[in-house]
Amino acid sequence: MKVNLGGLVYLSTVDWMGRAAMVIFLRGCPLRCPQCQNKALQNGEQLVEISYIKEEIKKIRCFMPTSEQVTLEEACLKAAERPLISALVFSGGEPLMQPNQVVSLARTAKSLRLKTGLETCGYFPNRILRLLTQDVIDKVFLDIKASFHDPEYENATGMAGVALKVKESLSICMKLGIPLEVRTTVFPNMPSPSEVFEIAEALLDLKFIYPENRLESFVIQQGRPRDAEVQPICLENLKSLAESLKDRIDVRVRCSPKFGIDL
Numbered sequence: 001m002k003v004n005l006g007g008l009v010y011l012s013t014v015d016w017m018g019r020a021a022m023v024i025f026l027r028g029c030p031l032r033c034p035q036c037q038n039k040a041l042q043n044g045e046q047l048v049e050i051s052y053i054k055e056e057i058k059k060i061r062c063f064m065p066t067s068e069q070v071t072l073e074e075a076c077l078k079a080a081e082r083p084l085i086s087a088l089v090f091s092g093g094e095p096l097m098q099p100n101q102v103v104s105l106a107r108t109a110k111s112l113r114l115k116t117g118l119e120t121c122g123y124f125p126n127r128i129l130r131l132l133t134q135d136v137i138d139k140v141f142l143d144i145k146a147s148f149h150d151p152e153y154e155n156a157t158g159m160a161g162v163a164l165k166v167k168e169s170l171s172i173c174m175k176l177g178i179p180l181e182v183r184t185t186v187f188p189n190m191p192s193p194s195e196v197f198e199i200a201e202a203l204l205d206l207k208f209i210y211p212e213n214r215l216e217s218f219v220i221q222q223g224r225p226r227d228a229e230v231q232p233i234c235l236e237n238l239k240s241l242a243e244s245l246k247d248r249i250d251v252r253v254r255c256s257p258k259f260g261i262d263l
């Protein structure tokens with residue numbers, strides 16, 4: 001089986017808060033978000049054998065408990081060589097453009113006792129459902145880019161008709177009780193504070209409908225505008241937005257996404 005690979009990051013501490021993770025970026029995305037930070041991964045082709053990626057996953061997990069005896073010195077050397085990576089995260093692009101590859105790689109990760117996470121835009125609810133019922137994903141990180149209607153969602157993703165699919169994906173995650181982090185990236189022009197409130201309201205409604213949900217947090221991220229001339233939204237504004245929601249939902253503010261500083 002081939003994988004359309006965007007890249008591998010061997011150590012990330014920002015994709016899964018509290019864990020050191022390897023991240024596999026899968027190429028291809030059905031959306032065309034104007035503020036996309038990974039435009040190079042929206043399309044194109046870089047096909048590699050899946051066995052290559054599996055070998056790379058095994059390398060990060062080479063320091064595993066084994067029945068073989070090693071000296072203390074050898075154990076220290078191995079531990080220093082390999083940080084204690086405990087998770088594998090699928091990112092992109094949109095990983096569910098390649099659902100069979102995600103399942104196969106996630107199985108390898110789980111056989112190595114790594115936790116598995118999926119970062120997704122939620123465009124493929126049926127694929128999320130199929131994936132989650134195969135029990136190979138431990139946590140979903142779902143991007144919600146705007147309030148659930150057009151033209152807001154269309155403006156944020158460059159495509160009409162996405163909002164309902166994302167809402168269905170969200171409902172599936174809540175209904176199945178998969179550990180879930182919802183992320184909304186805020187830029188100066190979108191989504192507006194009232195949209196962020198609407199997203200929070202939608203989360204609260206679904207929490208009520210699906211009491212078995214495991215929504216762990218709603219993360220409001222500071223987006224970095226693609227136009228370097230435009231300043232990101234002020235962190236103080238995001239913090240006061242979060243402050244007004246925090247009595248009702250576990251909300252966190254994150255400085256520009258890839259800096260990974262939770263406030």
Ligand code: SF4
Nearest residue numbers: 029031033036093121
């Ligand atoms: S969903 Fe993500 S990868 Fe796809 S276009 Fe939007 S920001 Fe880019």
